[in-house]
Amino acid sequence: MRPPLDIKIGDILLLRKPHPCGGSEWEVYRIGADIGLRCRTCGRCVLLPRFRVESRVKRITRPPG
Numbered sequence: 213m214r215p216p217l218d219i220k221i222g223d224i225l226l227l228r229k230p231h232p233c234g235g236s237e238w239e240v241y242r243i244g245a246d247i248g249l250r251c252r253t254c255g256r257c258v259l260l261p262r263f264r265v266e267s268r269v270k271r272i273t274r275p276p277g
């Protein structure tokens with residue numbers, strides 16, 4: 213069992229599966245049972261169940277400050 217990922221609003225997630233627009237970086241805008249992500253390339257927003265986000269995350273980048 214992996215521990216739950218530490219995901220916070222404002223984090224930038226690099227996902228394994230790129231968006232159809234070609235971007236693979238997503239900004240977290242909402243935390244809960246579902247996690248809200250905004251594509252940094254095209255600006256589209258999606259809500260994904262947490263387990264799905266966790267299975268796709270390759271890297272988490274936390275902007276300073």
Ligand SMILES: [Zn+2]
Nearest residue numbers: 231233251254
């Ligand atoms: Zn996109």
